[in-house]
Structures are given as structure tokens and as C-alpha cells.
Amino acid sequence: MSAWRRLHVKVRRAHGLFTSRRVTEQYTWMYGPSTLGQNLSTGKPLRNDFFKAQLAAMRKKAADALPGSSWSPFDINPNLPPERADIVIIGGGVMGWSIAYWLKQKERVREGVKVIVVERDLTYSQASTVLSAGGIRQQFSLPENIHLSLASADFMRNINEHLGVLNEDPVDLQFNQSGYLFLASEEVAHIMEENYSTQRQVGAKVTLLSPTQLKEKFPWINTDGVALASYGLENEGWFDPWSLLNAFRRKAMSMGVIQCCGEVTGAVACSVVHDGITACVEQVQMPKGLEYQMVECAIVVNAAGAFSGKLAEMLGISSNPKDTIAGTPVPVEPRKRYIYVVHCPDGPGLDTPFLIDYSGMYFRREGLGGNYITGASPKEADEPDTSNLEVDHQFFEDSVWPRLAYRVPAFEKLKVTSAWAGFYDYNTFDQNGIIGDHPVINNMYFATGFSGHGLQQSPAAGRAVAELILDGNFKTLDMRGLGFRRIMAQEPILERNIL
Amino acid sequence: MLKILIPTLLLIPTSWLAKAKWLWPTTLLHSFIMTLFSLAWLKNTSETNWSTLNPYIATDPLSSPLLTLTCWLLPLMILASQDHLAQDPLVRQRIYITLLVTLQLSLIMAFAATELTMFYVMFETTLIPTLILITRWGNQMERLNAGTYFLFYTLATSLPLLITLLALQNKTGTLSLLIIQLLGPIPISPSVNIIWWTTSLLAFLVKMPLYGVHLWLPKAHVEAPIAGSMSLAAVLLKLGGYGMMRMMLILSPLAKELCYPFIILALWGVLMTSSICLRQTDLKSLIAYSSVSHMVLVAAAILIQTPWGLTGALILMIAHGLTSSALFCLPNTNYERTHSRTMILTRGSQMILPLMATWWLITCLANLALPPLPNLMGELIIISALLGWSTWTIIFTGAGALITRTYSLYMYLMTQRGPVPNHMISMNPSTSREHLLLTLHLLPLLLLVFKPTTIWGSAY
Numbered sequence: 001m002s003a004w005r006r007l008h009v010k011v012r013r014a015h016g017l018f019t020s021r022r023v024t025e026q027y028t029w030m031y032g033p034s035t036l037g038q039n040l041s042t043g044k045p046l047r048n049d050f051f052k053a054q055l056a057a058m059r060k061k062a063a064d065a066l067p068g069s070s071w072s073p074f075d076i077n078p079n080l081p082p083e084r085a086d087i088v089i090i091g092g093g094v095m096g097w098s099i100a101y102w103l104k105q106k107e108r109v110r111e112g113v114k115v116i117v118v119e120r121d122l123t124y125s126q127a128s129t130v131l132s133a134g135g136i137r138q139q140f141s142l143p144e145n146i147h148l149s150l151a152s153a154d155f156m157r158n159i160n161e162h163l164g165v166l167n168e169d170p171v172d173l174q175f176n177q178s179g180y181l182f183l184a185s186e187e188v189a190h191i192m193e194e195n196y197s198t199q200r201q202v203g204a205k206v207t208l209l210s211p212t213q214l215k216e217k218f219p220w221i222n223t224d225g226v227a228l229a230s231y232g233l234e235n236e237g238w239f240d241p242w243s244l245l246n247a248f249r250r251k252a253m254s255m256g257v258i259q260c261c262g263e264v265t266g267a268v269a270c271s272v273v274h275d276g277i278t279a280c281v282e283q284v285q286m287p288k289g290l291e292y293q294m295v296e297c298a299i300v301v302n303a304a305g306a307f308s309g310k311l312a313e314m315l316g317i318s319s320n321p322k323d324t325i326a327g328t329p330v331p332v333e334p335r336k337r338y339i340y341v342v343h344c345p346d347g348p349g350l351d352t353p354f355l356i357d358y359s360g361m362y363f364r365r366e367g368l369g370g371n372y373i374t375g376a377s378p379k380e381a382d383e384p385d386t387s388n389l390e391v392d393h394q395f396f397e398d399s400v401w402p403r404l405a406y407r408v409p410a411f412e413k414l415k416v417t418s419a420w421a422g423f424y425d426y427n428t429f430d431q432n433g434i435i436g437d438h439p440v441i442n443n444m445y446f447a448t449g450f451s452g453h454g455l456q457q458s459p460a461a462g463r464a465v466a467e468l469i470l471d472g473n474f475k476t477l478d479m480r481g482l483g484f485r486r487i488m489a490q491e492p493i494l495e496r497n498i499l
Numbered sequence: 500m501l502k503i504l505i506p507t508l509l510l511i512p513t514s515w516l517a518k519a520k521w522l523w524p525t526t527l528l529h530s531f532i533m534t535l536f537s538l539a540w541l542k543n544t545s546e547t548n549w550s551t552l553n554p555y556i557a558t559d560p561l562s563s564p565l566l567t568l569t570c571w572l573l574p575l576m577i578l579a580s581q582d583h584l585a586q587d588p589l590v591r592q593r594i595y596i597t598l599l600v601t602l603q604l605s606l607i608m609a610f611a612a613t614e615l616t617m618f619y620v621m622f623e624t625t626l627i628p629t630l631i632l633i634t635r636w637g638n639q640m641e642r643l644n645a646g647t648y649f650l651f652y653t654l655a656t657s658l659p660l661l662i663t664l665l666a667l668q669n670k671t672g673t674l675s676l677l678i679i680q681l682l683g684p685i686p687i688s689p690s691v692n693i694i695w696w697t698t699s700l701l702a703f704l705v706k707m708p709l710y711g712v713h714l715w716l717p718k719a720h721v722e723a724p725i726a727g728s729m730s731l732a733a734v735l736l737k738l739g740g741y742g743m744m745r746m747m748l749i750l751s752p753l754a755k756e757l758c759y760p761f762i763i764l765a766l767w768g769v770l771m772t773s774s775i776c777l778r779q780t781d782l783k784s785l786i787a788y789s790s791v792s793h794m795v796l797v798a799a800a801i802l803i804q805t806p807w808g809l810t811g812a813l814i815l816m817i818a819h820g821l822t823s824s825a826l827f828c829l830p831n832t833n834y835e836r837t838h839s840r841t842m843i844l845t846r847g848s849q850m851i852l853p854l855m856a857t858w859w860l861i862t863c864l865a866n867l868a869l870p871p872l873p874n875l876m877g878e879l880i881i882i883s884a885l886l887g888w889s890t891w892t893i894i895f896t897g898a899g900a901l902i903t904r905t906y907s908l909y910m911y912l913m914t915q916r917g918p919v920p921n922h923m924i925s926m927n928p929s930t931s932r933e934h935l936l937l938t939l940h941l942l943p944l945l946l947l948v949f950k951p952t953t954i955w956g957s958a959y
Contacts, residue, residue, distance in 0.1 A: 084638060107780075109778055112842075280838045298838050298844050470920075473918075
């Protein structure tokens with residue numbers, strides 16, 4: 001019986017009436033003439049479309065044969081970095097991409113310098129940039145810091161002039177300029193006043209508020225214990241770090257910067273003269289596997305963030321005796337900080353600034369749905385373990401909530417909806433950024449150790465490093481105070497914080 | 500001739516049998532000795548112009564300067580490559596020297612050939628060691644692309660040349676230069692004449708290079724290692740010029756009209772390539788385009804077929820060979836220290852390497868054709884010859900000369916003056932090897948100021 005059926009179907013198929021050649025043969029003999037006009041298999045194309053498939057393949061083959069195409073008979077891993085580059089930037093966070101963008105911006109002719117950015121984790125799962133709270137403020141005590149933040153804020157206000165790419169969506173940083181509000185107690189109020197005068201002198205738009213003015217402006221604050229408050233009126237607030245990173249990256253890549261996913265696992269010093277070393281070849285390891293590529297380079301920029309200290313150690317900086325210039329380690333290590341997202345419908349409201357209390361607690365509004373982001377700096381003794389990014393919720397219960405609820409009574413009733421942890425690239429020496437070249441390794445530059453304010457200073461810091469590399473010294477902002485020299489000379493420049 | 504050829508050939512076993520410690524000094528010394536012998540070619544006492552004559556190999560005042568230049572360049576190439584090959588395994592060093600010697604052999608036989616067939620075979624043979632040098636020892640991935648361009652530009656135009664030579668052999672019964680120069684114009688039907696003319700000259704025009712077909716040159720020069728760049732710039736380009744000068748003896752009747760488009764291309768080429776030099780970011784690329792701009796002038800001079808044109812072409816070829824080779828050695832000294840060829844990153848080296856700045860200055864001045872160096876003499880004679888051919892060429896050659904001076908000075912000022920970047924502060928000082936290398940490039944140039952008749956070719 002089935003043989004008759006098969007014959008029957010074969011005859012039908014020979015006419016090519018309902019079925020084309022590629023119809024699934026195993027079904028038609030069972031079900032006879034198919035009532036469906038097409039088969040449901042997803043493996044092969046429906047029709048033998050010469051124009052779409054074969055012609056396109058022929059054209060692609062011809063295009064590959066023309067000069068200018070990147071076809072090569074060798075099956076090389078396309079993800080490997082190029083064999084040589086002029087400048088290798090280690091670290092693909094916002095600082096690394098900012099430097100890459102400014103280098104390309106400042107080269108005077110197209111393709112003046114060949115820049116590659118090496119990032120070991122393109123999902124940015126542990127990068128400080130994307131895990132940051134995203135705040136920007138000018139309320140520092142060091143003029144260099146204030147200059148950096150002011151210039152960065154100006155950059156971000158005109159971001160599309162700088163980072164807009166033709167035919168692509170404009171950049172939207174969601175820059176909420178709601179300002180920072182620092183609260184000082186009686187003991188530290190004088191520090192706040194001195195900082196205020198420095199900030200005004202440099203050009204930040206800050207104002208001091210007395211407790212009554214504070215209560216008037218922000219009725220939801222409990223002003224017990226607050227002697228003075230400092231409020232940023234302009235260029236302060238918060239923005240989306242992921243958007244800034246992607247904007248820098250997109251613009252830099254459109255200007256010709258090569259992105260490479262890999263980890264730098266070594267370097268070769270090519271000339272050791274009596275007063276200096278020149279690192280000339282970096283060994284970049286591919287993420288999954290044993291493949292590596294030696295990248296010959298003229299300049300190396302260490303923008304590895306929280307892992308800069310480890311990178312410098314691996315590159316052999318501190319293999320020399322500790323009390324020599326050559327043996328000065330790069331004092332940057334990761335420090336874990338927690339951020340908790342809380343939901344409080346009766347909370348402070350839309351004009352909430354980024355409030356930082358003298359007890360170390362901070363919070364800011366997140367979005368428009370009554371959510372807030374909060375956290376606190378732990379004491380030196382209770383620094384959390386940095387081997388992972390697990391969140392300690394007990395810390396919220398013990399250290400953050402009480403202070404939060406004390407300062408803003410509305411926060412007594414809240415619900416923690418989410419939390420995450422991120423690393424600070426903590427400069428153990430003086431908690432301020434290191435921007436400059438290394439005294440011994442001639443062609444290594446640093447842009448790291450910002451200890452929590454790297455993201456906000458990244459545009460200006462990137463420009464400073466690019467000026468150092470291409471022009472030889474700082475042109476727009478003088479960052480010599482933030483150089484490596486202070487670490488060698490053991491002269492810390494500490495921020496006079498009120499916390 | 501054999502007293503040069505056999506030692507060159509035997510340099511190959513020398514490079515394989517020498518002990519590791521003595522490899523480079525031995526090959527260097529022996530190639531210098533051969534160079535010393537090759538200077539004897541410069542003295543030409545024959546009435547027929549041909550000396551060291553035997554049925555296959557001869558020298559005449561046209562080829563002897565080029566031959567001496569070729570022999571002079573081998574020790575210089577060996578000297579220049581010593582540093583960057585030091586970290587290669589020994590076998591690879593030996594292979595490198597073997598390649599250089601093979602290239603040398605084929606070049607000597609090409610310039611000294613009396614039969615056009617041998618010239619052609621040797622012309623093609625030079626491609627192979629050069630290709631291997633570029634693709635194996637070049638620095639970047641783009642070298643594969645560069646090798647492909649180099650190979651196929653030359654091959655695509657030289658295969659028609661082979662056909663032409665065979666047809667010529669059929670027509671005249673001989674391909675010997677000694678006889679062909681005495682034949683009258685060759686009877687060929689007018690329609691085929693154009694094809695004949697084009698196919699015989701196109702290979703050489705591509706090699707020179709002529710402006711429209713010059714794309715292989717920047718790629719090949721930039722991606723090649725230093726010895727490759729030196730030999731390419733100094734000698735291989737001159738193969739094209741020499742070939743043209745020999746071939747055009749046979750092609751005379753039609754040359755008057757057919758050469759027009761090529762001369763126009765050449766003149767535009769001077770302007771265009773000099774202007775491109777002003778916008779280059781890569782030093783080696785700048786020098787490569789500078790080579791193109793000088794050589795298109797030579798091409799134009801040969802195409803107009805006047806005695807002054809041919810003389811000027813030969814002078815400029817020799818002078819350019821020495822200058823261009825020196826110009827490639829200079830950024831190589833920078834590259835070995837900073838691992839970068841970009842002009843923005845290698846600035847202000849006068850402060851750090853002052854003696855090297857002297858060589859930079861002299862070489863850049865030679866490039867911009869400073870009197871009394873033969874570069875200027877060659878250029879002047881060519882410009883005068885072109886002026887006699889047509890008054891309008893002065894616009895191109897004058898503007899081209901102006902831009903040449905501009906970019907030569909620009910190159911000097913960018914690399915030597917200006918603020919010193921931080922990463923160049925502590926570099927290894929210039930080695931005496933580098934000083935010797937550059938002295939040996941520039942000394943012949945200075946000596947030629949005093950006896951330019953050596954490179955005047957058949958006109959003297």
C-alpha cells in the first residue's frame with residue numbers, strides 16, 4: 001500500500017506541481033499531496049534563489065579579490081590585536097576610551113597615530129565605570145580636581161558637539177544637574193568654608209547654606225547637627241556612565257581607534273639605558289585560551305582602573321628594591337563599595353540633590369519613580385573583601401539605613417529593591433588621581449587611582465594625558481601636581497574632606 | 500666581470516659556513532672588497548663604449564655607474580640590517596644574507612647583460628628575493644598586501660614585455676644590445692607599432708614608477724625591512740630607467756607621439772606625489788612618495804630621448820639612489836629606538852641625538868637638491884631638457900621642485916626640531932655603525948661633486 005503511495009507521490013513530484021525540489025521528502029509520502037504551499041523546515045532556503053544567494057556570493061568573492069579587501073588566505077584569528085601600534089591603552093573603561101578619543105582628536109592629520117585599546121572584559125562586568133553611581137561635582141578642595149570636574153562638566157553639557165557621530169543617534173547622557181549637597185557638622189564647618197572659597201575662586205558655582213536656609217529649600221531634611229551646607233548650583237549632579245563610555249567608544253572607533261579584547265600579561269623592555277627603560281612590546285593574551293600576540297608599541301598608557309597596581313607589578317615595575325625610584329610601586333588597589341537601590345514613594349521628590357552627609361552616608365534620586373541610590377563609605381578597618389563583587393546587605397542595615405533615616409525622616413519607611421557592588425580604583429597614597437608619565441619607564445603614562453571620582457574627571461583627564469603624549473606637556477589644564485612625582489617624593493596631596 | 504660575479508656567488512656559501520660570531524663582519528668585509536673592485540668599472544677607455552666585453556656581459560658608461568651603485572649597496576644593506584636581525588635565530592640571519600646576495604647577483608647580471616633576454620630574466624629574478632624580504636621580514640600585517648601589489652604590478656606588465664622580446668628576436672634575428680643599437684628602425688605595421696611600443700616600455704614604466712602605476716611603491720617601501728627598502732629605492736627603481744634607456748634605441752620612430760601621455764602623466768606625477776608628501780604621517784611613507792616624485796622626473800627625461808635628457812636621467816638616478824637609501828636608513832635608526840614611525844611621535848631628536856641630526860640635515864639637503872650636489876645637477880639638466888622639448892613643462896617642474904624643497908625641509912624640521920616628547924628622553928645613543936652607514940651613503944655623493952663625468956653616461 002505504501003509503495004503505491006510513494007509511486008503516486010513520485011509522479012506528482014515529477015510534475016513539480018506543488019512541491020519544489022527541496023521539500024522534505026520524508027513527509028510527503030506519508031501525507032500525500034501537501035495542503036500547505038510551503039514546507040516548514042528551517043534548515044534550507046525555500047527556493048533556489050539564484051539572485052539572492054549565488055549571485056551575492058559571486059559578488060562577494062569578486063569584491064574580496066579586489067585590492068583593498070581584507071581577505072587573506074591565512075586563517076588568522078581576526079580578534080588578535082595588530083602586530084604593532086603606536087599607542088597601546090591598557091584598560092577599556094571610560095578613562096581609556098577618553099584618552100583614545102582625545103588622542104585621535106589631537107592628531108593633526110588623519111591616521112596620525114595608531115591607537116589600540118586593550119580591554120579584557122567587553123561585558124564590563126567588573127569595571128568601575130559602569131558600576132559607578134555616576135555623580136559629578138566640583139566640591140573638592142584641590143584646585144586641580146575642581147578644574148578637572150569643571151572642564152568635564154562643560155564637555156558633557158556639549159557632548160554632541162564633541163562625541164556626535166554622523167548618521168548615528170545623538171548622545172544622551174541623562175545629565176541631571178541637580179547638584180551636590182554636602183552637610184557639615186560643627187567641627188568640620190570651617191573646612192567647608194575654606195573649600196568653598198577655593199571652589200569659588202576656581203570658578204565652581206557653589207553656595208553655602210545655613211541650617212534655616214537648608215530647611216527652607218529642602219523641607220524633608222532633618223537639620224539636627226548640621227552647621228553648614230554646601231550646595232552646587234550648576235554643573236553638578238549625576239549622569240549615566242554607560243552612555244558616556246559608549247559615546248567615547250563609538251566616537252573613538254569611528255575615528256580609527258582599534259578595540260582589542262584581551263589581557264596584557266607581560267611586557268618586554270627593549271632598551272635599558274642607565275637612567276631609563278623603554279617598554280616596547282606588550283604581550284596581549286586572548287581571553288579564552290592560550291593564544292597571545294606581541295604588540296610592538298611606542299607608548300603604553302595604564303588606564304586599568306582598579307587593577308592598575310596589579311598591572312604595574314606584572315609589568316615589572318616594583319621588582320626593584322623598594323626604596324629606589326625604580327621600585328616605587330603604583331599605589332592603586334581595588335576597594336569594594338556597595339550601592340543600594342531603595343524605593344520610597346514618600347521620599348524627598350524630584351529636586352533631591354546628591355546629598356552627602358558628614359557621617360559618610362550619601363544618597364541621590366534615581367529616575368522618576370521614587371527610587372533612590374544610597375550607600376556609605378566604610379571605615380578603614382572594615383574594608384570589604386575585594387575578591388568578588390558580592391553585596392553585603394547587613395552593611396545597609398547596620399551603617400546606611402540608620403544614618404539615612406536620621407537625616408531624612410521619610411526614609412524610615414523604605415524598601416531595598418536592588419543592590420550592587422563596584423570597585424574604586426583606590427589610590428592608597430592620597431586618594432587622588434595619578435596623571436602623568438612614569439619616572440623610570442619612559443614611555444608609560446598613567447591615568448588611574450582616581451578613587452571614586454574617575455568617571456566624573458574622565459573627559460578632562462583624557463585630554464590632559466593626550467596633551468602630555470602628543471604635545472609634550474599640559475596645555476589647557478596644568479596637572480603637574482597630580483603626577484607620579486609626588487608618590488616618589490612621598491608628598492601626598494590629600495583632599496580636605498569633611499568626612 | 501667574473502672577478503665580481505664569482506665572489507658574489509661565493510658569498511652565499513660564506514654566509515652559510517661562517518661561524519655565528521663572524522657572520523656579519525665576514526660578509527661585510529667581503530662585500531666591501533668586491534665593491535672596491537667594482538670601482539674599476541667606472542673607468543671607460545673603450546672607443547665603442549663597451550668594456551669588459553664578452554658575448555653575454557659588458558659594461559658601458561650607462562650601466563657602469565649603476566653597477567657600481569649596486570655593488571656599493573650590498574655592504575650598506577648588510578650594515579643596516581645587523582641590528583634588527585640580531586634577535587633572529589642564526590639560520591634566519593643566514594637566509595637573509597643569502598637573499599641579499601642573490602638579489603645582488605641578479606642585479607649585477609641585469610645591468611651588465613648584453614642580451615635583452617638575459618636582462619629580462621634577471622629583471623624578473625630580482626622580484627623573488629625582494630618579495631621574500633618584504634613578506635617575511637616586514638613589520639606589519641599589511642606586508643602581505645604590499646608584496647602582492649609589488650609582485651603583480653611588475654608581473655602584469657613584464658609578461659607582455661617577454662612577448663615583445665620574443666617577437667623582436669623573430670624580426671631582427673638577435674636581441675643583443677651590441678647589435679641592436681646599430682640596426683635601423685624595425686619595420687612593423689603601424690597598428691601593431693603602438694602595441695609594440697607600449698608593451699616594451701610599460702614594464703619599465705611601472706618599475707620606475709610612472710605616476711599612474713605607482714601604487715605598489717609606497718606599500719612595498721613602507722612594509723619592507725630596511726635592507727629591502729634600501730635596495731628597492733636605490734637600485735630596483737633604476738632597473739626600470741635603465742631598461743627604458745636600452746629599449747628606446749629600438750623603438751625610435753614612433754616615440755615622438757606616443758610618449759606624450761606618459762610625459763604628461765610624469766609631469767603631473769611630480770606635482771601630485773610631492774603634494775602627498777606634505778600630508779604624510781608615516782616617515783617611511785613620506786620618503787617613498789619622495790622617491791616616486793624624483794623617479795617620475797627621470798621617466799619624463801628618458802621619454803623625450805634627447806642627449807641631455809638621458810644624461811640628466813642617469814645623474815639623477817645615481818644621486819637619488821644614494822640619497823633615498825640614506826633617507827630610508829635615517830628613520831630606521833629612530834624606529835629601532837622608539838618603535839614608531841609616526842612623525843608626531845618622533846620629534847625633536849636633535850636635542851637627544853645631535854650627531855644624527857647632522858646626517859638628517861645633509862640628507863634632507865641632498866633630497867631638496869642643494870647645489871653643488873649631483874641631485875641638483877641631474878634635476879637642472881632634466882628641467883632644461885624638458886624646457887627644450889616644451890616650454891610649458893617649466894610650470895610643472897618648477898612647482899614640483901618648489902614642493903620638493905618644502906617637504907624635505909618639513910621632514911627635517913618635524914623630526915629634528917620641536918619639543919622632545921617624554922618617551923624619547925632616554926634612548927640609546929647613535930652607534931658608530933649607524934654613523935658609518937650614513938657616511939658611506941653621503942661620501943660618494945660628495946665625491947661625485949668633484950668628478951661628475953663618471954655618471955654622465957654616454958654623452959661624455
